Amino acid sequence: MDHFLIDTHAHLYLPDFDVDRNETMQRSLELGVQMIMLPNIDRSSIGSMLDLARRFPHNCFPMMGLHPTSVRDNYLDEIETVKSELKNRPYYAIGETGIDLHWDTRYINKQCLAFEEQIKLALQYELPVVIHARKSFNEIFEVLEGFKNNTITGIFHAFSGDTSLAEKITGMGFKLGIGGIVTFKKSGLDEVIRNTDLKHIVLETDSPYLAPVPVRGKRNESSYLHYIAESVAHIKNTSAEEVAHITTQNALSVFNKLAV
Numbered sequence: 001m002d003h004f005l006i007d008t009h010a011h012l013y014l015p016d017f018d019v020d021r022n023e024t025m026q027r028s029l030e031l032g033v034q035m036i037m038l039p040n041i042d043r044s045s046i047g048s049m050l051d052l053a054r055r056f057p058h059n060c061f062p063m064m065g066l067h068p069t070s071v072r073d074n075y076l077d078e079i080e081t082v083k084s085e086l087k088n089r090p091y092y093a094i095g096e097t098g099i100d101l102h103w104d105t106r107y108i109n110k111q112c113l114a115f116e117e118q119i120k121l122a123l124q125y126e127l128p129v130v131i132h133a134r135k136s137f138n139e140i141f142e143v144l145e146g147f148k149n150n151t152i153t154g155i156f157h158a159f160s161g162d163t164s165l166a167e168k169i170t171g172m173g174f175k176l177g178i179g180g181i182v183t184f185k186k187s188g189l190d191e192v193i194r195n196t197d198l199k200h201i202v203l204e205t206d207s208p209y210l211a212p213v214p215v216r217g218k219r220n221e222s223s224y225l226h227y228i229a230e231s232v233a234h235i236k237n238t239s240a241e242e243v244a245h246i247t248t249q250n251a252l253s254v255f256n257k258l259a260v
């Protein structure tokens with residue numbers, strides 16, 4: 001494939017890539033993944049994320065946010081850090097944020113409050129939100145309902161729900177972040193993709209997690225994004241080039257602070 005792809009979600013700054021981060025970037029660029037959006041996790045990840053963004057200023061673009069699984073009793077301190085970061089330098093989205101009730105439900109109230117705070121920041125800084133939703137769609141929608149008179153845009157990252165959930169999300173103006181799960185047999189995502197217009201879809205790897213077939217189970221990296229584009233193309237009965245073209249335009253419209 002010869003074209004311009006955007007990995008809308010990759011944690012290439014994590015220690016998983018310490019041994020070969022430059023080579024990983026090189027492989028991604030060679031396969032057309034020219035822009036990579038870096039979602040933050042919490043205070044501990046900011047330094048390494050910004051290092052990578054500084055080393056590849058034309059390719060790697062940082063987001064600022066607090067990941068729901070990092071929400072603890074001290075979440076207000078973490079939110080303060082997010083606020084001061086947003087004041088101090090440019091970021092391209094609020095993320096990743098959201099609610100995760102798969103691993104731990106003890107902090108459900110704090111997760112909701114942290115998510116709400118971050119949506120306010122997205123509105124204040126006119127940034128899209130990158131949402132992590134795991135066993136938490138009702139809670140997520142409830143928080144978003146409180147902002148229904150505002151135009152919030154963004155992505156439901158690592159989407160793996162059914163068609164009616166996809167319709168609800170795209171009807172609210174959000175994109176579906178489609179990653180390696182689409183290549184897994186029995187994911188059910190093929191039916192969702194068949195029923196969803198490509199204009200609602202952006203591509204992501206979620207590196208180092210969720211590597212697509214045929215590298216499933218390995219460390220994921222942005223150069224594997226083409227497997228996801230090819231899988232979506234196969235389901236839609238179109239070319240990977242067409243999928244790349246449309247999803248890149250979609251990503252550029254969401255991350256509208258990117259200058260191409």
Ligand SMILES: [Zn+2]
Pocket residue numbers: 009011039096206
């Ligand atoms: Zn992530």
